[in-house]
Amino acid sequence: xxxxxxxxxxxxxxxxxxxxxxxxxxxxxxxxxxxxxxxxxxxxxxxxxxxxxxxxxxxxxxxxxxxxxxxxxxxxxxxxxxxxxxxxxxxxxxxxxxxxxxxxxxxxxxxxxxxxxxxxxxxxxxxxxxxxxxxxxxxxxxxxxxxxxxxxxxxxxxxxxxxxxxxxxxxxxxxxxxxxxxxxxxxxxxxxxxxxxxxxxxxxxxxxxxxxxxxxxxxxxxxxxxxxxxxxxxxxxxxxxxxxxxxxxxxxxxxxxxxxxxxxxxxxxxxxxxxxxxxxxxxxxxxxxxxxxxxxxxxxxxxxxxxxxxxxxxxxxxxxxxxxxxxxxxxxxxxxxxxxxxxxxxxxxxxxxxxxxxxxxxxxxxxxxxxxxxxxxxxxxxxxxxxxxxxxxxxxxxxxxxxxxxxxxxxxxxxxxxxxxxxxxxxxxxxxxxxxxxxxxxxxxxxxxxxxxxxxxxxxxxxxxxxxxxxxxxxxxxxxxxxxxxxxxxxxxxxxxxxxxxxxxxxxxxxxxxxxxxxxxx
Numbered sequence: 024x025x026x027x028x029x030x031x032x033x034x035x036x037x038x039x040x041x042x043x044x045x046x047x048x049x050x051x052x053x054x055x056x057x058x059x060x061x062x063x064x065x066x067x068x069x070x071x072x073x074x075x076x077x078x079x080x081x082x083x084x085x086x087x088x089x090x091x092x093x094x095x096x097x098x099x100x101x102x103x104x105x106x107x108x109x110x111x112x113x114x115x116x117x118x119x120x121x122x123x124x125x126x127x128x129x130x131x132x133x134x135x136x137x138x139x140x141x142x143x144x145x146x147x148x149x150x151x152x153x154x155x156x157x158x159x160x161x162x163x164x165x166x167x168x169x170x171x172x173x174x175x176x177x178x179x180x181x182x183x184x185x186x187x188x189x190x191x192x193x194x195x196x197x198x199x200x201x202x203x204x205x206x207x208x209x210x211x212x213x214x215x216x217x218x219x220x221x222x223x224x225x226x227x228x229x230x231x232x233x234x235x236x237x238x239x240x241x242x243x244x245x246x247x248x249x250x251x252x253x254x255x256x257x258x259x260x261x262x263x264x265x266x267x268x269x270x271x272x273x274x275x276x277x278x279x280x281x282x283x284x285x286x287x288x289x290x291x292x293x294x295x296x297x298x299x300x301x302x303x304x305x306x307x308x309x310x311x312x313x314x315x316x317x318x319x320x321x322x323x324x325x326x327x328x329x330x331x332x333x334x335x336x337x338x339x340x341x342x343x344x345x346x347x348x349x350x351x352x353x354x355x356x357x358x359x360x361x362x363x364x365x366x367x368x369x370x371x372x373x374x375x376x377x378x379x380x381x382x383x384x385x386x387x388x389x390x391x392x393x394x395x396x397x398x399x400x401x402x403x404x405x406x407x408x409x410x411x412x413x414x415x416x417x418x419x420x421x422x423x424x425x426x427x428x429x430x431x432x433x434x435x436x437x438x439x440x441x442x443x444x445x446x447x448x449x450x451x452x453x454x455x456x457x458x459x460x461x462x463x464x465x466x467x468x469x470x471x472x473x474x475x476x477x478x479x480x481x482x483x484x485x486x487x488x489x490x491x492x493x494x495x496x497x498x499x500x501x502x503x504x505x506x507x508x509x510x511x512x513x514x515x516x517x518x519x520x521x522x523x524x525x526x527x528x529x530x531x532x533x534x535x536x537x538x539x540x541x542x543x544x545x
Contacts, residue, residue, distance in 0.1 A: 092291065095240055099252045102293050104193050104223035105168045106286060108244040109177055109200075109214075111185035113160045165243035165286030166190065166214065167295065169325070171221035173198075175214040176325055177285030178300055179205045182212050190216050193250050204328035208267050210300055211321055212285075213328040225287065228294025230273060230317035233257055241277040241299055241313070243286025253278040255311070262314060266301060269400045272314040273297045279313040288315045323404070337405035338431035340371020342535065345395040346383060349539035353504075353526040354383065355419045361385040362395040365528070366535040376426035379417065380528060381505040381537070386414035402428065449511040453518035453525070454540065455487015456480050456494060458511035469497035472533045477501040478514050488540040494529065501535065502528035 164181030168174065175190055182188050188200040198216040205212040216222075233239070234257065241253050255277030262272040275288060279299045288297035297315025304310050327334045343362040351359040361383040367373045384392055387401045388411040405411060407430035415422050450457050458478045459465060465479050466472075477499040483490045500508060503517035504526055518525045518540075527538045 092238060095252070095254055098240055098289065098291065098293055099242070102225055102240070102287075102289055103242055103250055103252065105225040106193065106242040106250060107166045107168065107175060108191040108247075108249065109164045109166045109175075109181055109285060110189045110191070111162045111164070111182045112187040113162060113184060114186050163244060163247045163282050164284045165282065165299070167242075167285075167287040168222050168224045169226070169295075171224050173216040173218055173222055174203070174329060175200065175216060176287075176298065176321070177212050177214065178298065179207050179210045179212045181285045182214070183207070188214060190214065192222075204332035204334075206324050206328065206334045208334075209269055209316060209320060209324055210267065211298070211316065211324050211328070213325055225289075225293065225295055227318040227322045228290050228292065228296045230296040230319045233273075233290055233296050235259060238291050239275055239277055239296070240289045240291075241275065241279050241283065241286065241315075242289070243279065243283035243299060245278075245280040245282045247282055258312070260317075263396055264301060264303070264314060266314075269320065269403060270396065271317060271320055271400060272300070273317050275313045275315055276311040277313065278309040278311070280309050281307065283313075294318075320400075335407060336403040336431040337407055337409070337428040338372065339402045339426065339428065340368040340373040341378060342366040342368075343384070343395055343398060344536050347539060349524055349541055350526065350537055353521075353524040353539040354381075354416065356383065356416060360394075361392050361416065362398040363537055365537055372426050372429040376413075376424050378413075378415070378424060378426070380502065380535070381417070381526070383416035384413055385416055385421070387411060388413075403431070407431075449515070451489075451511060451515045451518065453515060453521075454489045454494075455484035456489040457482035457484075458500070458514055460510050461499065470532065471497065471499060471530075475499050475501070475530050475533070476507070476509065477530065478508055478511055492538050492540055494538070497531070499530040500527050501530050 162181060162185070164177055166175045166177035166181075169176055182202065183205070185202075188202065189197055190200045191197045196218075198218060200214040200216050203213040203215050237257050239255060239257055241255070243251060245251050255275055257273060258276050259274040262274045263270040264272060266272075273288070273296070275297065277288065279286070279302055283299045284301075286299045287295040288299055290296050296318050298318075298321055299313060299315050301314045302309060303312040303314075324334055342365045344365050346354075346356065346359045346361050346363050348359045350363060351357075364373075364378055364380055364382045364384065366380060367378050384398060386392060387398060388405065390397075390401055392398050392401070405428045407428055410425055410427050413424045413426055415424055449459075457480070459481050461471070461475070461477060461479050465481075466475075469479065471479065480489065480494055480498045480500065481496055483494055483496065500514055502508060503514050504521060505528075506517060508514050508517065523541070525540050527540065529536055529538050
């Protein structure tokens with residue numbers, strides 16, 4: 024046999040190996056050349072067994088496998104006419120602060136540099152004294168047509184704040200585009216072009232159905248070169264890259280680069296299962312780690328943009344945080360799952376359903392919440408007015424709560440609470456910190472919002488439990504073991520009563536979060 028064999032297993036994954044017989048014969052030759060004490064007869068027996076084993080292996084594996092795609096040419100020919108190039112013009116603003124007329128920088132009046140640059144400007148700059156204007160910037164990206172009438176999907180960041188948008192088809196035809204709507208939170212946008220005849224289009228597929236290891240084809244406009252096709256596989260589902268509140272990316276290894284943004288990723292049936300959006304790269308070029316918005320997330324948003332020009336989302340009205348192993352232990356959970364409610368917004372759906380700080384949401388409308396970041400997407404995709412049943416963990420037991428989802432508004436305002444009264448300070452041995460009751464003076468000193476109540480941390484002992492968890496002066500302890508506290512004595516008493524770990528609700532610069540302190544490690 025002459026080198027490595029290539030085939031595909033039953034899952035479509037490509038496998039490369041050298042034949043079993045070649046490896047065995049290599050061992051035989053090595054034994055012989057090194058003049059082993061093994062007899063020639065025994066060596067010959069090994070070689071014979073290897074040769075007999077070889078056809079058994081080479082026949083068995085391909086018989087159980089499917090053949091890898093021999094070519095993507097037919098698929099590329101089918102889908103590329105619906106993939107477009109997008110150019111958007113952005114009016115440049117004069118960078119920096121208001122400049123003095125005719126000068127490229129701002130200098131204090133009377134500065135020697137002011138006179139120097141004014142002389143330079145007089146010799147080489149514009150004579151009218153007007154500041155130089157930067158030329159308009161053009162951004163290049165990709166998109167794809169989802170309807171013969173000319174609806175085009177792309178990324179919001181490709182056309183954001185554009186003064187002019189143009190769409191170019193694979194045949195070179197260029198059309199001005201109208202912006203139908205955008206959704207910055209998911210980085211999606213919908214455009215409309217007018218053509219004299221129906222345009223080639225593609226349809227969305229089911230991104231949930233595609234498996235890790237399945238083949239994909241990406242088409243786009245990398246570096247402005249025009250329609251380019253690359254292939255690869257799905258590397259992972261559900262990637263979180265901190266791009267927005269609803270991250271749920273497909274990771275693919277098909278090469279995508281700058282200019283591919285907004286272009287489609289296809290399955291082998293020619294359906295769009297992702298919209299290429301970002302790459303992870305140390306040098307700005309493709310290293311085989313690309314991210315695409317899955318069709319299951321994009322398709323309903325595009326439908327809303329087409330219908331209304333905007334996107335409505337569900338709203339629960341809670342601030343949440345991850346459940347760490349320490350927090351799980353403090354709450355009596357067997358494992359760190361769910362979304363921990365750090366605060367409940369007044370007059371919100373959560374407040375009306377009587378959700379509380381310290382509740383852990385384990386299930387939303389029949390879908391388990393394994394990680395905190397899964398909950399915002401579940402809530403956002405639930406229509407306003409729909410009722411959802413939540414399974415929560417409260418006081419050491421599971422409970423069921425029904426909530427009517429509201430409509431997400433741009434801003435929500437929290438109601439002010441009365442200021443605490445009284446003053447005392449003291450050292451918490453359990454926490455390893457010096458504490459004080461909040462006063463107006465301490466609020467001004469540490470910049471604490473007026474509505475915050477509790478006990479303020481004024482000093483932290485190095486190496487203590489509080490320091491280990493990153494507590495710092497100015498943090499306000501609002502609750503200990505889910506009980507409100509107003510004096511250092513109450514904090515110490517509650518902390519001493521805890522057996523292994525104590526759960527604190529900390530307010531830092533107006534934002535609440537739970538912190539679990541391991542008392543056994545102190």
